[in-house]
Amino acid sequence: MTVIPAGTEHAGSGADPISPHRFRWPGPHRVLSVALCAALAGGGLLAAGGVASAQPPPPAPAPACSGGWSIPGVQIEGAPRGFDAGDAGRTYLWHDGNTGWHMRTTDARPGPHHYWGAITTSNAASLADVKKVKVDSGDQLSVSPDKRTLYYSFTTYTGIDGIDFHVSGCNPAYPSQTLTFEMHKNDNDRTDLIDIGPNHAHPAKNPFSATRGAPWTR
Structure with missing residues (x-):
């Protein structure tokens, strides 16, 4: 985890540059904020600029049996033209x-x-x-x-x-x-x-x- 300098002063020539007294860990609120942002971004809830946006719903499946009835090479919609009693058997x-x-x-x-x-x-x-x-x-x-x-x-x-x-x-x-x-x-x-x-x-x-x-x- 990245550590943040505890003050604005710079270490002197005789100071220990990695002394634990000159650094502090991020506070709990900052850790929670970073974790929350990461979770939101990973879940796709943050759009560009940090604005929350819902994921679009998945496309609806195509309906089963879509379309009308068919016989290859034959038009079946509509009664036979001129059909009447006594036509060809x-x-x-x-x-x-x-x-x-x-x-x-x-x-x-x-x-x-x-x-x-x-x-x-x-x-x-x-x-x-x-x-x-x-x-x-x-x-x-x-x-x-x-x-x-x-x-x-x-x-x-x-x-x-x-x-x-x-x-x-x-x-x-x-x-x-x-x-x-x-x-x-x-x-x-x-x-x-x-x-x-x-x-x-x-x-x-x-x-x-x-x-x-x-x-x-x-």
Whole structure:
């Protein structure tokens, strides 16, 4: 520790230059003041000029599942343009940011035609508000107890059958959600029998998936 001369006089030629009588230790108040300043500076509480300043809060983490649903190369937001009862016999699928997911079936030829399949969520999600648009004799719609899989089987003539549903909100423990669609008409699983979004796009394969959030699932 640095010592401070006890007086203003200078040692003579015969004086002991390091005599303890000519020096004194800093008082307790000065020691406390120095220690406090060092602690404040080390903790980032003193800014330039000795003015105290709080540390900025850490940035908020990015929300899980940020962004909308997507299927590679396919626009899914919005109903198929011109869609109406009696259109070409296909399964029609689209998403609406305000009302959720929608699936419809219809056929231009007199039926019956059998449309069936399943929609399954990843671990990070569950199905909610599942509603059958039209109920005909023999139609079946069920949701698994864990609310992760929806099974459907419709007998469609020239009218419209369908399902509306939502997917639960994002779980922070998972960075993304996935929906896997498996859709069939009679005994066919052809992708050209599935129209997605306003442009009537077809999936690259069947089953196919839609995701939101980071490109990773558990």
